[in-house]
Amino acid sequence: MAAGQPILDVRELACIRGDREIFAGLSFTVPAGGALLLTGANGAGKSSLLRVIAGLPVPAAGGEVLLEGAPASTDPAGHALRLRYISSQDALKPALTVAENLAFYAALWGGQVTPALEALGLGALASLPGRVLSTGQRRRLALARLGLAPVRLWLLDEPSLGLDVASVARLGDLMARHRAGGGAILAATHLPLPLPDARELKL
Amino acid sequence: MNASVFGGLLAVLGREWKLALRHPSDTLAAVLFFVLVAALFPFGVGPAPETFSRLAPGALLAAALLAALLPLDRLFGAEAEDGSLDQLLLSGLPRGVLAAAKALGHWLTTGVPLIAATPIAAAMLNLPVEAWGVAMAALALATALLSLLGTLGAALTLGARRGGVLLPLLVLPLAIPAVIFGAAAIEAASAGLSAAPFLLLLGAGVSIAAPLAPLAAGAALQND
Numbered sequence: 001m002a003a004g005q006p007i008l009d010v011r012e013l014a015c016i017r018g019d020r021e022i023f024a025g026l027s028f029t030v031p032a033g034g035a036l037l038l039t040g041a042n043g044a045g046k047s048s049l050l051r052v053i054a055g056l057p058v059p060a061a062g063g064e065v066l067l068e069g070a071p072a073s074t075d076p077a078g079h080a081l082r083l084r085y086i087s088s089q090d091a092l093k094p095a096l097t098v099a100e101n102l103a104f105y106a107a108l109w110g111g112q113v114t115p116a117l118e119a120l121g122l123g124a125l126a127s128l129p130g131r132v133l134s135t136g137q138r139r140r141l142a143l144a145r146l147g148l149a150p151v152r153l154w155l156l157d158e159p160s161l162g163l164d165v166a167s168v169a170r171l172g173d174l175m176a177r178h179r180a181g182g183g184a185i186l187a188a189t190h191l192p193l194p195l196p197d198a199r200e201l202k203l
Numbered sequence: 204m205n206a207s208v209f210g211g212l213l214a215v216l217g218r219e220w221k222l223a224l225r226h227p228s229d230t231l232a233a234v235l236f237f238v239l240v241a242a243l244f245p246f247g248v249g250p251a252p253e254t255f256s257r258l259a260p261g262a263l264l265a266a267a268l269l270a271a272l273l274p275l276d277r278l279f280g281a282e283a284e285d286g287s288l289d290q291l292l293l294s295g296l297p298r299g300v301l302a303a304a305k306a307l308g309h310w311l312t313t314g315v316p317l318i319a320a321t322p323i324a325a326a327m328l329n330l331p332v333e334a335w336g337v338a339m340a341a342l343a344l345a346t347a348l349l350s351l352l353g354t355l356g357a358a359l360t361l362g363a364r365r366g367g368v369l370l371p372l373l374v375l376p377l378a379i380p381a382v383i384f385g386a387a388a389i390e391a392a393s394a395g396l397s398a399a400p401f402l403l404l405l406g407a408g409v410s411i412a413a414p415l416a417p418l419a420a421g422a423a424l425q426n427d
Contacts, residue, residue: 056289057425081295089286093218095225107214108294145290 005069006031007152007184008053013063015048022048023203026063030153030184035175035195038188040203046188047088049203050155053186054085067153081109083153088161090142094131098122101130102144111148119147120170135162146174154178156187168194211296212304219308229274233313234320237270241324252329259328260338260389264382266324267317267342271349272374274313276367278305278357279424288424298421306354306417314346330393337392337402344405345381351409351416352377358420380408 006029014024022045030036038046052061055072065072072079092101102113117123120140125133133141139162146154154175160168172194175185187193223230244262248254282288291301321339330338356374360366388401 051289054289054293056292077295077297080293083293085289085293087286087289089289091286091290093222093285093287095222096218100221104214104218105290107217108211108296 007034007068008186009066009069010053011064011066013049013052013065014061015045015052015058016060017048018059024062028201030186032152032182032184033179035179035185035187035198037193037195037198037200038186038203039190039200044203046203047157050085050087050157050186050188054083054155055079056085082151083155084146084148084151085155086142086145086157086159088157090138092130092133092138092141094129097127097129098133098141099126101141102148105145106148109149109151111150113148116144116147117141119174120144121167136164136167139163140167140170143171143174146178150178150181150183152183154183154185154187156185156189158189158191159187160189160191160193208296208300211294212300215291215294215296215301215304216308216311219305219312223308223312229277230312230316233270233273234316236273237266237317238320238324238327240266240269242327244328255329256331256393259325259330260386260393261382262328263321263324263330263338263342263389264345264385267321267346268349268375268378268381270317271309271313271346272353272371275309275353275357275374276360276370278309278354279361280357280366283361292424298424299418300421302354302358302420302424303413303417305357306350306420309354310347310350314343314350317346318343330389333395334389334392337398338389340402341385341388341398341405344402344409345378345385347409348381348405348412349374349378351412355416355420355423358423361424381405384408 008030011027013026015022028036038049040046048058052058053065055076067079067082098117099113102116106113114123117126120143122140122144125137143159160171163171175195179185185195187195241262244258248258279288282291292298294301318339321342322335325335325338352374356370359373360369363369384401384405388398388405391401392398
């Protein structure tokens, strides 16, 4: 990677759902160690923007997304492996234990399950089935995926929804370490997030 | 196929297997449905053995394929509902490999139990014991074909309204060759003839569908 090259470079991005244009002509960059907060009213297209950048199927999108200089469209599988996307859904299987839920993703992406659980204070819950978790605990288990093998870009959709104060602080530590290691964060949120010096993009 | 793709495929398969063990109701429902449908035929046609010998092969195949269809609309539906599908699509696995893992998972958790239950259903239909082995082989291949075509159907109907109804309408016509050759194999075996040509034809069907159906299913997931 060339010095000074942004981690995420978005050029002229557009998203159309039905015949309604959600956003168009959107261009921005996020440098290494940087963070960008997406704000805006409900339906402004924050989640759609995160999905487009992740490379997930979105009704109609145009423009270009470059991650570390590589266009997302040329190698979708490789693009997916260089980012971590936490959607508004927790993607948990109630029948599997907390550790098994995370171990599946660790098998796909690499990384250690126990430290990732500890980072969000879930160590003591590791052997509980997912179905007994509270909303906040489910959210923390989803966020624990961020503690698996490191990647350069985190896409977070309402990461702190339902979290208590101590868990928001843990998420803050996790995000600070990620940025200190040269990672970038793009977060859509309505709640205040512990992201110092984050720029804001209002959709 | 490189090591990480193979490892990913095994991870998805292992998860399918674990989920099926923790929630055996889907598998049990399919097996009970299969045995009950096979048990209904004798009530309908009466107890004459010669009627049975004509009826048993086709009834076995039809009952097994209908039973294997039951859990298919949840194959991707359940993953899409809780957000797991997004994570699977971002797993770094080629989408065709992901679909192949789901198809294999469906066969292991639905097809294999149906094969194990075949002797019970065959006994209800008064199939000669000599033909049970061939019946199990025919069902193994027919359910494998249905798992592959069904995965394609499930990927195509994902997100469609009334997808659960659309899926059988899409998949069952494609499964007609499996019924024809499967039933012919069982019929040949119960008449004391060689079932090999029919099983080989079924096997050919599976080997054509094995690479193509997951590729098509992967493309359908891409454009969801």
